[in-house]
Amino acid sequence: MKAGNGLKQFCLYLYVICIFVLPTRAMATVEIYGGFSVSLNLDKANKEFIGAPPGGDLGAYLGGNLYLSAVNEENYQYLLDLEIIGSMDEISGEPPLGLSVNQLYVQIPLTSYNYLYCGRKIKEIGVSNFFNLSNRISPRYLTGYKYERNVTPGFLELNSIVTPNRAHGLIMYFREVKNWDELNLATYIDYHQGNFSGDGYFYYENLNDPYLGLNLSYQWGLYQFYLESIWKGKTEQTLLIDETGDRSTDFLAVERKNMLSLVIGVSLSHDNWDLLLEYLRWQDGYNLAEQRKFIDYIKAYKTDYYYKPYAFSKNYLAISWSLDSFLHPDLTLALSGVASFQSLSGGLSSFSSWEFSTNLRYMLSQNSEITFHASCLTGGEYGEFNNLFATGPSMALVLTHLF
Amino acid sequence: MDILSLYEMRRWRWSLLLFLLLLICCGSVGGEVDGDTLLKKSDDTFFMNEAKFSFRMEDYEQGAYKKYYLFDGYVKGVDRYLLVGMEPAVLRGMSHLRVEDVIYEYIKRVDRMKQVSAKVAFHNSLLTLEDVLNTKLATYYDLEEWEKANFEGEEYYILRLQAKTQMVAYYRINILIRPDNLLPVKREYFSYSGQKIKEMVFEEIQLNQAGKTELIKFTMYDSLREGYYTKVTISEIKYKPIPELYFQRSYLRAITH
Numbered sequence: 001m002k003a004g005n006g007l008k009q010f011c012l013y014l015y016v017i018c019i020f021v022l023p024t025r026a027m028a029t030v031e032i033y034g035g036f037s038v039s040l041n042l043d044k045a046n047k048e049f050i051g052a053p054p055g056g057d058l059g060a061y062l063g064g065n066l067y068l069s070a071v072n073e074e075n076y077q078y079l080l081d082l083e084i085i086g087s088m089d090e091i092s093g094e095p096p097l098g099l100s101v102n103q104l105y106v107q108i109p110l111t112s113y114n115y116l117y118c119g120r121k122i123k124e125i126g127v128s129n130f131f132n133l134s135n136r137i138s139p140r141y142l143t144g145y146k147y148e149r150n151v152t153p154g155f156l157e158l159n160s161i162v163t164p165n166r167a168h169g170l171i172m173y174f175r176e177v178k179n180w181d182e183l184n185l186a187t188y189i190d191y192h193q194g195n196f197s198g199d200g201y202f203y204y205e206n207l208n209d210p211y212l213g214l215n216l217s218y219q220w221g222l223y224q225f226y227l228e229s230i231w232k233g234k235t236e237q238t239l240l241i242d243e244t245g246d247r248s249t250d251f252l253a254v255e256r257k258n259m260l261s262l263v264i265g266v267s268l269s270h271d272n273w274d275l276l277l278e279y280l281r282w283q284d285g286y287n288l289a290e291q292r293k294f295i296d297y298i299k300a301y302k303t304d305y306y307y308k309p310y311a312f313s314k315n316y317l318a319i320s321w322s323l324d325s326f327l328h329p330d331l332t333l334a335l336s337g338v339a340s341f342q343s344l345s346g347g348l349s350s351f352s353s354w355e356f357s358t359n360l361r362y363m364l365s366q367n368s369e370i371t372f373h374a375s376c377l378t379g380g381e382y383g384e385f386n387n388l389f390a391t392g393p394s395m396a397l398v399l400t401h402l403f
Numbered sequence: 404m405d406i407l408s409l410y411e412m413r414r415w416r417w418s419l420l421l422f423l424l425l426l427i428c429c430g431s432v433g434g435e436v437d438g439d440t441l442l443k444k445s446d447d448t449f450f451m452n453e454a455k456f457s458f459r460m461e462d463y464e465q466g467a468y469k470k471y472y473l474f475d476g477y478v479k480g481v482d483r484y485l486l487v488g489m490e491p492a493v494l495r496g497m498s499h500l501r502v503e504d505v506i507y508e509y510i511k512r513v514d515r516m517k518q519v520s521a522k523v524a525f526h527n528s529l530l531t532l533e534d535v536l537n538t539k540l541a542t543y544y545d546l547e548e549w550e551k552a553n554f555e556g557e558e559y560y561i562l563r564l565q566a567k568t569q570m571v572a573y574y575r576i577n578i579l580i581r582p583d584n585l586l587p588v589k590r591e592y593f594s595y596s597g598q599k600i601k602e603m604v605f606e607e608i609q610l611n612q613a614g615k616t617e618l619i620k621f622t623m624y625d626s627l628r629e630g631y632y633t634k635v636t637i638s639e640i641k642y643k644p645i646p647e648l649y650f651q652r653s654y655l656r657a658i659t660h
Contacts, residue, residue, distance in 0.1 A: 033492045071660040115657050124515040167653035192652055197518055219518045269523045329464055366470035367491055402492035
C-alpha cells in the first residue's frame with residue numbers, strides 16, 4: 001500500500017498516528033521498536049543469462065522496519081509495521097527513500113478463546129524453511145540472500161481455540177490491492193499432540209478455485225521431520241506452443257487440474273550447528289522436454305518472458321548448514337545450496353543447476369551485526385538458474401541494528 | 404538383695420534397654436532425611452509451581468559482559484512454562500512455551516509458530532531451552548545415590564541423578580545441598596560422554612515468610628571454556644493462579660506482544 005504524492009502520504013501518516021493516539025487513552029504505552037540495515041550490494045551480470053543482457057550493479061541501500069504496538073490487559077492489540085526501503089541514488093526520478101505500511105492490524109479478543117484479527121497482515125503458514133508451498137495468503141519466497149513476503153492487503157481472521165490441542169479458524173482475504181472485487185475465503189484446523197503438529201487449510205479463492213494445504217511436523221529429539229503440501233483444484237500453466245518469436249502468441253496458459261506439490265524435509269539442531277535438507281516436488285513445473293524447448297526459444301529470440309524462481313522445474317533440493325562460534329565466539333557461518341533438476345536419470349547434468357550461498361555474520365553488539373553474503377550459480381546447458389537468473393555472482397555487506 | 408529388688412532391677416534394665424532402642428530409632432527417623440526428601444526440597448525451592456515472574460539472563464564471555472535478555476515468565480505445575488520476550492528489541496514479539504516435553508517458539512511479527520528441540524541453546528547462551536523452561540529434576544532424572552560429605556571444607560548433602568531417558572539434555576546431574584536449610588548450593592551437569600560440561604552455582608535464594616521462593620540468583624558456568632558464564636535472576640515472583648489458557652499453543656498468538 002504505497003501513498004502517491006506528498007499530500008496522500010501526509011494524510012496516511014496522520015491517519016495512522018490517530019489510530020494510535022486516540023485509543024491509547026485506554027491502552028498501555030505504545031511500544032516502539034524495530035531495526036534498520038544499510039547494505040552495499042555488488043551484483044555481477046550472469047554471463048550465461050539467455051535474456052537481454054543486463055549490466056552489473058553496485059548499489060547502496062537502506063532498509064528496515066519500524067514497529068509500533070500497543071496492548072492492554074484484555075489483550076486488545078494494535079500493530080503498525082512501517083517498512084523503509086531506500087537507495088542512496090535516485091531511481092528513475094523517484095525519491096530515494098520510501099516509507100510504506102507493511103502491516104497494520106488489530107487483535108480483538110471476542111472471548112477468552114476467540115480472537116479476531118483485522119487489517120493488513122502477514123500470516124505465516126507452512127513448516128518448510130526454503131519453499132513455502134502451502135501459504136496462499138502471504139507466502140514467503142527466496143530472493144537472493146533473504147526472504148520476502150507478499151503481505152495480504154485486506155485480511156480478516158477469526159481464530160477459535162477449541163481444545164488445548166486444537167484450534168479452528170476462518171479467514172477472508174484479498175490478495176492484491178487492485179483486485180478488491182476478488183474475495184477469497186479460507187478455513188483451517190490446527191492440531192498438535194505431543195511431538196506431532198499438523199494443520200490443514202482449505203482455500204476458496206475468488207469463490208471459485210479450491211486449494212488444500214497440509215502441513216505436518218514431528219520433533220524427535222534433535223531431529224525435526226516435516227511435510228508441506230498444496231493441492232490445487234485447478235491452476236494455469238504457461239506453455240510454449242509455437243516458436244514464431246511473438247511472445248503474445250507463442251505462449252498459452254493451459255488449465256491443469258488436481259495438481260499436488262509437496263515439500264519434505266528434515267532438520268537437525270545441535271548445540272552450535274544446524275543442518276537442513278529439503279526437497280520440493282513442484283508439479284506445476286516444466287518437464288524435461290518443456291524445459292529444453294523453453295530455454296532454446298529464449299536463446300533464439302531473446303524475448304521477455306514470465307519466470308518465477310524456484311517454480312520452473314519439477315524438482316528442487318535445498319541443503320543448508322550453519323555453525324555458531326566459527327573461529328570466533330561472535331562469528332556465525334552458514335552455507336547453503338539450492339539445486340534445480342529434472343530427474344536423477346538421463347539428462348541430470350544438462351538440466352540441473354545450482355545456486356550456492358555463503359553467509360558470514362559477526363555480532364558487533366547484542367543489537368548490531370554485520371553480515372557478508374556471497375552467492376554464485378552454475379548449471380548444465382539447460383539449467384534453470386544459470387540460464388534464467390539475470391544476476392550472476394553477487395556479494396553484499398549488510399550492517400543491521402535493532403532498537 | 405531380696406527377690407523383689409532383683410526383679411525390679413531387671414525390670415529397670417529392660418526398660419532402659421527398650422528406651423535406648425527407642426531413642427536410636429526415633430533419632431534415625433526424625434533426625435536424618437533421605438535422598439528423595441532432599442531432592443524434593445531442592446526441586447520445591449527452585450520450582451515455583453504456579454506463579455508469574457521476571458526472568459533476566461546476562462551472558463558473559465571471557466569474563467566480560469556481552470548481552471542480556473528479559474522475559475515475563477509464567478509457570479503452572481511441573482510441565483507448563485511460558486516465557487514472553489520483553490527486552491531487547493530482538494526478543495520483542497517472541498515467546499517460548501513448554502508443554503510437557505514439547506517446546507514451541509512463536510514470532511509475532513510474522514505470525515510464525517515452530518516446534519523446537521529442548522536441547523538447543525537458548526539465544527546462544529549457556530542455557531539450553533530445557534534449562535530455561537525447566538521442570539522438576541525428579542521428573543526426568545532418577546536419584547542414583549546420595550551422601551553427606553565434605554566438599555571444599557564444608558559439609559553438604561550430595562545427590563547424584565541420572566537421566567531416565569536419552570531425550571533430556573544431560574546424562575547426569577550432581578546436586579550439592581546445605582544441610583542446615585536444605586537449599587541447593589550447586590549443580591554439576593554431565594554429558595552422555597561423562598564429561599562435566601556445566602556448573603550452576605546458586606548465589607542467592609530468598610524465601611518469604613510462607614517459605615516460598617521470592618528471589619533466585621544463580622550463575623551457569625561453562626566447564627569447558629573458562630570465562631564463559633550466564634547469570635540468571637528470577638525476581639518479582641507473584642504466586643497467583645495462572646489460567647490454563649496461557650499454556651496452550653494456540654494462545655501464544657494472543658499473549659505475545
